[in-house]
Amino acid sequence: MSNRPPSPPPRLPGYEYEQMLGSGGFADVFLYRQARPQRRVAIKVLLSNVLDESVRRQFDAEANVMAQMSTHPSIVTIHQAEVSDDHRPYIVMEYCPRPNYGMRFRKERITVAEALRVGVQIAGSVETAHRAGILHRDIKPANILVTDYSRPALTDFGISIATAKGHDVEDSQGMSIPWSPPEFFADPPRADVRSDVFSLAATVYSLLAGKTPFERRGQRNTASDLIHRIAAEPLEPLDRPDVPPELNRVLSIAMAKDPSGRYDTALAFGRGLQQVELALSLPVTQMDVLDDRGTPAAHSTDDDEMDMHTRIRKVATVDPDSGTTAHGGRRRLDPFDGVAPALGPASSAGSAPASSASSSPGESTQLRPAGAPVSSGPSPLAPPGARQEVEEKPRTPAWPFVALAGVVIVVIGVGATLGVRYFVAPEDQERESISINTPDDPVEPPGKPTDIAVETVAPAKGGGVTARARVEWAYPPDFEDGDHFRVHWKDMPENYEKFDAWHDVFGRNSKVLEVPPGISTPCVEVVTVDDNGGASAAGEACLESG
The missing domain is CATH 1.10.510.10 (Transferase(Phosphotransferase) domain 1)
Incomplete structure (x- = not known):
């Protein structure tokens, strides 16, 4: 993340500039609308004052690497890489509008x-x-x-x-x-x-x-x-x-x-x-x-x-x-x-496997359906005439006895259950249920900060030094020991993560923040956080330009 002011967007044939998306150490990213075919694209542009040849080679290498990889569904697609009329290399990329x-x-x-x-x-x-x-x-x-x-x-x-x-x-x-x-x-x-x-x-x-x-x-x-x-x-x-x-x-x-x-x-x-x-x-x-x-x-x-x-x-x-x-x-x-x-x-058994484990090339495992017979022929341990003797001897079918025994068991079981229920067991009482995977009762969130004010305390200077602003707010009525505040600049564009990041504030109700460059009226959000991690609704205020 760079503290320098953003560079002006270049004029690119076939593209219409819309807005800035973010900035880095050696390049800025802008949102353009491509004329043919019509679509919105993100264009990463190398700064004009970057004279280091290794940085330029690295920029070209990035374009080549991403183009090689961009057919993958989880790698950002590269559409084009060129040099602008003011001699700045740029890469035309897929625009991903959702927050990263x-x-x-x-x-x-x-x-x-x-x-x-x-x-x-x-x-x-x-x-x-x-x-x-x-x-x-x-x-x-x-x-x-x-x-x-x-x-x-x-x-x-x-x-x-x-x-x-x-x-x-x-x-x-x-x-x-x-x-x-x-x-x-x-x-x-x-x-x-x-x-x-x-x-x-x-x-x-x-x-x-x-x-x-x-x-x-x-x-x-x-x-x-x-x-x-x-x-x-x-x-x-x-x-x-x-x-x-x-x-x-x-x-x-x-x-x-x-x-x-x-x-x-x-x-x-x-x-x-x-x-x-x-x-x-x-x-x-x-x-x-x-x-x-x-x-x-x-x-x-x-x-x-x-x-x-x-x-x-x-x-x-x-x-x-x-x-x-x-x-x-x-x-x-x-x-x-x-x-x-x-x-x-x-x-x-379900632990993650090592990537280096492998099986021998010639090994295989034969699978059979459950209940399938292991062998369809006679046992090699049986005497030659044993199978014929068994087959010739008539057998009494066993299924009538099995069925009769099952009916008797069922009748006895049902009778015993009814007898215990009506003559021995006490009347059923409603049992306390146990909640499984149900959320806890909602906890009342802490009160949000009030009377939020933002004012500039140090102007921007040359050499990439950004302005600074003090954010102050009033304690909510229900503020308790163990509670603290969190504050950040809201709705920052891409590559402004440094300014978008939340800052924890303990024991006081003010915070000095670097002002994001290139944004006319930046706004801050402040929330109260209790000791259980619950956060209040956000209060906000904006820093007026000038």
Whole structure:
């Protein structure tokens, strides 16, 4: 996120400018309307003052990578890449109008079902990129856009690199610290496909937690604090009551400190999320993977159950099973038991499989319908004449006796039940029912802040220093010890996540915020949050220009 003022939109033949969508360190994103064919598109434009040739090469590489990947249903589509009349390179992309997950995860409670669905679908796009030899290196909620059809779409391959160069990373510039794995901050930095697995898992965690994985509410969360926690502190389990232990285990494996303890591939992580969907009796999300390598993937007997839920072109694929193998039904060892202990017999069978497990090429298992005869011929252990002797001896049919015994048992059982009911048992009393999966009684939300005012306390300066404004409000009448406030700029455009992010305010009723550049009348929202996490309705006020 950049604090600089946005650049002017370029004049592009065949496109009509509509509005700005957001800005980054080296580029701005604008909304245009394309004349032929008519549609709205997002156009990412490199800044005119960027003279660094490596940045320009990186911008061109992003266009090529996204164009190569954009046929995937969960990767943003690239339409065109050109250079404007004022010599600024630009990329014409699919416009995703719905709020991205970077804007949503701090504002609203995202369901477990939606987080799992997004995780599985993006895992397919990340696996596709890996099979094409590309590491994304910047997977985070803000880089998951949402299409018109509510489909998540991965974008911003601006700092992606070839998988073969993962041990030749110059630095961590451009990476987003809250979702980065420990190896990004090593000396020297390094990256491989398991680094993207960590970032994707951290993204799913953020969607469910409403905060980044190593952020601590009420504590200091500077970049150095986050880097220390990522490298040294354990991942806190999600404490939502609707998050099952299976999901916490999958996330803890994917975010292991040591890359060797994680899932080997994004595909394996996606399969782990699919297993959680199964455990919760949710529809299993389809995972799409495009494989251009022309060689079959490892066939795992642990993956047979989900074959219908994974589409991998040009390879034969398999899906997670209950943990048995083709070797006679023995349960295979859990490869992640040292990272995240298994949850017990009931859940270990459904634990996420290792991506490296595979069956021998020549093995097969013959299946028979239940109740089918094992053999239609005589037993090899029986004497030659035994079968004929049995067949010639007449037998008395047994079914009349079985039927008579059944009738007698039924009559005795019914008589005994009626006798106990009328002569022995006391009159039935209404039993207290137990509510299962029913919500708790609604709790009255706290009162919202009042008398909200916004005023500028420091004007913008040169060198990219933005203006600052103080937001003040009055305590609601029912404010209690343990309550606090949250404040942010509302309705920010794309790539303004820094200004859109909520700020927690403890022990006071004011907050100084950076003013978002390029917006004439920005407005703030303030809510009261009680100690149970319940939030009030939002109060708002706007900063008048001038």
